[in-house]
Amino acid sequence: MEDDYYLDDMEMDDYGPDDFSYEQLMDYINSYEGEITPEMLEVIEEYKRRSGRSEMDVSRIAVSELIEMCVSPSCVQAVQHLLPLFIMCAVFRFFCYLSKAGSKDARVPPWLVHLTSALLGIMVLQSFFDKALLYIVACCFLSFFTFCLVCSWNRKYCGLAGAMVVIIFSLSCELLIVDPTTWHKIRGGQIILSMKIISLGIDVAQGDIADLPNVFEFMGYCFNVGSVIFGPWISYAQYYKLVEHDDNFMGFTWCGQVLLTSSLGIFCLIYSNCITHWLILDSSHKWLLAYRDAQSFRFSHYFVSFISDATSSLSGLTLREGAIMNVARPQYIEIPRSLVEVVTNWNLPMHNWLKTYVFKTVRPYGVFLAVLMTYVASSLLHGLNFQLAAVLLSLGFYSYTEFVFRRRLSVIYDACIQTRRCKPKCDHKYTSTHPVVLLVNVFFGALAVFHLAYLGLMFDSSDGEEKGYTMWHTLDKWTGLDFLSHWVALGTFIVYWLV
Amino acid sequence: MRLVLLMLVAWVTILTEGAASEKRLGVRAPRGSKWWSLANLGELSHDLRAPVKKLYNNPSLLPLTKRQRRLVTRNPGTVMAVVNGARMAIDECKHQFRNRRWNCPTKFESHRRSIFGKILQKGCRETAFVYSITSAAVAYSVARSCAEGGISTCSCDNRVHQRPAGEDWEWSGCSDNARFGHKFSRKFVDILEKGRDFRYMINLHNNEVGRVHVTNSLEKRCKCHGMSGSCTIKTCWMELPKFRGIGARLKDRFDGASQVLPGNGGMRNRKENSVRGRGRRRRRFNFSPANTMHKRPGRRDLVYFEDSPSFCDRDSSLGLGGTKGRECNQSSLGVDGCDLMCCGRGFTTEQYTVQDRCQCIFEWCCTVKCKMCTFNRTRSTCL
Structure with a gap:
């Protein structure tokens, strides 16, 4: 076949039927004098239908095609x-190692290590966010000056001041300054x-950190590349420990860990982008579709979590000794025992942060206030977004209901059906191995899956x-979905109330 | 007296021009249609008691021209794709037009006749749609067959065209499949339009419209990844729509097709653009719309030059059955409604009963038990 095919042959005007709206079309029709042909009728019909148009026959594409069109582009991108992020992390680790390699006198000064951490972090920020990194840098400096000012006055208010500055900065950025996409x-x-x-401010206020960090330490911590x-x-x-006492460079277990977590991450990305939509087709039942979209969102989150795991271990951090999954534990989320378990395992560092710095800080003023503040804090962290706020609030209500309901049931029947797993030797009459207990737990797990599908489906890209x-x-x-999950949760709560 | 003379002269000129244009548009049986009967290959071979495989392997038995046969022989595996394509085109045409007066009737008599009937001797919207959907179906089917590895000559060379990731990401996958489909369809389908008249240009244009809709139908989908639903990184991939989607788009174009004047415009342009022989033959015709207020038809717009017949009555010269006896929807005001469908002749409504399964219950485990119920249904047919 001779090559008479030219790509520019295929470039054409981008006129599509969507170029004008239904109203414009109707205006045209109303002022149109002459016979309305069947074709025009169909055009009108087509415009009416366009909103709810999804009635296409769907079938699964071949695996080779899926790989070519979805898997490989996703991986390549x-x-x-x-790649830049991983390279920077490795560079930082190597620098940390070198800084401690020499004899005690000839060592690299610590401020240079902190500065390297900060600079590498800013380079990574630049490669991801381009010019928008200025907002993050501005936030960092603003809070540093606030800390300096407040600390010189009264150290106790450092935490509060830091929190205020950060929250006000985030909200004003979101509402006034930055455009939504950025x-x-x-x-x-x-x-x-x-x-x-916030955590640094509270640590300083409570005296867990002896002195306010200097500007290099502060920047090194905020922009830590990993x-x-x-x-x-x-x-x-944790950061300080990494810079000061890193001594396991030559052990290659971290290498395997980085490889393992990053490949798990890539798998989750492929699953989220390609496989969910390949397994469950668009023509399925609406609840199945909800499950699919929610699962796609969850796997996207696992991807991010695994990558964050990989970068932190590559840059030399050890979050927990001997554990692989330090950020999210998908096995407890995909096959959950309860929503409480899901919430805990969704993002372990964040969970710890909320527990340490919000819940425990507000605890002295009352448990209810502490719980409320935890949800307020996590909503504020995520920004003023109705969707996230609604999901978080629903999740809070659901997990609270589930927790109290299952606790009461467990007391009444003396069985291991609480939201958390029983300890190996508990004094319940019916332990986890009892078939009925097993069945009840599976039922509550299925209920959690249902709630998760309902809550996660709006993140449907x-x-x-x-x-x-x-x-x-x-x-x-x-x-x-008729707000079904909310009704179910409300029903559970009423049953709990009556029992 | 002078006035009369002038009018006479004018009349004579009009007459001769009319005759000339008629000659140019001379009604001839469309040549490019024989291969469509490949859609019936399965049934055909059954009648002849010849194994299908044999037919596929021996293109000389197929209803193809010499050059088509050569093309098919050089690219093993394409026959199956073309057969599939022809079937897809017919199914899609019937689906898209199921509610209209012209419901894409097909008839298979022999290889001599076009499977879509004599409507192809006209130059109306329906003709345009038939040409575009068949050409699109071949391109689509061949491209899919390539992707599934059914055709050996279209292997994807793994040149990696890396482009910057992120916002301006462009697909660098194996677009050669779509290219091959496009190219093959152009070779295979357009070969048959060899005349030099206006109809030839219209058909070529409409063929190209069909293919363009296939090649440009890859859709980019993206997804954001980041902490709690933020958009730290974005990854994109491609999705190939189903042929139903392409059929629907072509139907959109059918509804908005532009009538063009049989003039010299396209012809002249063709001569300028096409350099015969090896190398590029760019068929970019320049049609002028019949209504000067409309914009010129683009490369995605179907064109036609004759008004469609009403399709109301039986017309044996075009092989049309009319709408007598067609089922219509009494409550609809659209083209499938009884008013439009029956062309105002009226309709009859009859009640009939059907038996169907109902009140099905799932019994543990694992049977489904149903009752038989009788339903009353109504059916309207055109007089």
Whole structure:
């Protein structure tokens, strides 16, 4: 076949039938004099139908095609995005190692190590966020000056001041300064930064850290290359330990760990992008579709968690000794025992942060206030977004209901059916191995899966994704499922109340 | 007296021009249609008691021209794809037009006749749709067959075209499958339009419209990844829509097809653009719309030059059955409604009963038990 095929032959005007709206069409029809042909009738019909148009026959595409069209582009892009981050992490680790290699006199001064950490972090931020990194850098400096000011006055108010500055900064950025797309892009990094600053402030206020860190230490901590983009949140003590006492460079277990977690991450990415939509087709039942979209969102979260795990271990952090999954534990989320378990395992560092710095700080003022503040804090961290707030609030209500209901049931029947697993030797009459107990636990697990599908389905990567979803998107989705999960939760609560 | 003379001259000119244009549009049986009967290959071979495999392996038995046969022989595996394509085209045409007066009737008599009937001798919207959907179906089917590895000559060379990731990401996958489908369809389908008249240009244009809708139908989908639903990194991939989607788009184009004037415009342009022989033959015709207020038809717009017949009555010269006896929807105001479907002739409504399974119960485990119920249904048919 001779090559008479030219790509420019296929470039054409981008005129599509969507170029004008239904109203415009109707205006045209009303002012149109002459016979209305069947074709025009059909055009009108087509416009009417367009909103709810999804009636297509669907079938699964071949695996080879799936690999070619979805799996390989996803992988290539992920690697392209992540390679600079991984290289910077490795460079930082190597620098840390070198800084301690020489004899005691000829060592690299600590401030240079902190500065390296900060600079590498800023380079990574630049490669991910481009110019928008300025907001994150500005937030960091603003809070540092606040700390300096407040500390010189009264150390006790450091925590409060830091929290106030960070929250006001985030809210004003979101509402006034930054356009939604950019804000949505840097939000992840901003959340991590906020958590670091607040925790540092509280640590300083409570005296867990002896002195306020100097500017290099502070920047090194805030922009630490291993946790600046995807997290995880690390405490200042963890960071300090990494810089000061790193001595396991030559052990190669961390190498295997990085490889394992990053390949798990890539698998989760592929599963989220390609496989969920391949397994469950668009023509399925609406609850199955909800499960699919929610699962796709969850796997996207696992991808981020695994990558954050990989970068933190590559840059030399050890979050927990001998554990592989330090950020999220998918096995407890995909096959949950209860919603409480899901919430805990969703993001372990964040869970720890909320427990240590919000719940325990507010605890003296009352348990209810502490629980409330925990939810308020996590909502504020995530920004003023109706969808996230609604999900978090629902999740709070659901897990509370589940917790008290199952506790009461467990007391009444003296069985191991609480939200948390019983200890190996518990004094319940019916232990976890009893068939009925097993069945009840499976039932509550299935209920949790149902709730998760309902809560997660709005993160469906539709048009609003880049700017953050709107309130109407959320309500639309939930109306489509008749708010069933909310009713079920309410029913559970009423049963609990009556029992 | 002068006035009369002038009018006479004018009349004569009009007459001769009319005759000339008629000659140019000379009604001839469309040549490019024989291969469509490949859609019936399965049934055909059954009648002849010849194994299907043999037919596929021996293209000389197929209803193809010499050049098509050569093309098919050089690219083993494409026959099956073309057969599938022809079937897909017919199914899609019938689906898209199931509610209209012209419901894409097909008849298989022999290889001589076009499977879509004599409507192809006209130059109306329906003709345009038939040409575009068949050409699109071949391109689509061949591309899919490539992707599934059914055709050996379209292997994807793994040149990696790396482009910057992120916002301006472009697909760098194996687009050669779509290319091959496009190219093959152009070779295979367009070969038959060899005339030099206006109809030839219209058909070529409409064929190209069909293929363009296939090649440009890859859809980019993206997904954000980041902490708690933020958009730290975005990954994109491609999705190939189903042929139903392409059929629906072509149907959109059918509804908005533009009528063009049989003039010199396209012809002249063709001469300028096409350099015969080896190398590029760019068929970019320049049709002028019949209504000067409309914009020129683009490369995605179907074109036609004759008004469609009403399709109301039986017309044996075009092989049309009319809408007598067609079922219509009494409550609809659209084209499937009885008013439009029956062309105002009226309709009869009859009640009939059907028996069907109902009140099905799932019994543990694992049987489904149903009752037989009788339903009353109504059916309207055109007089």
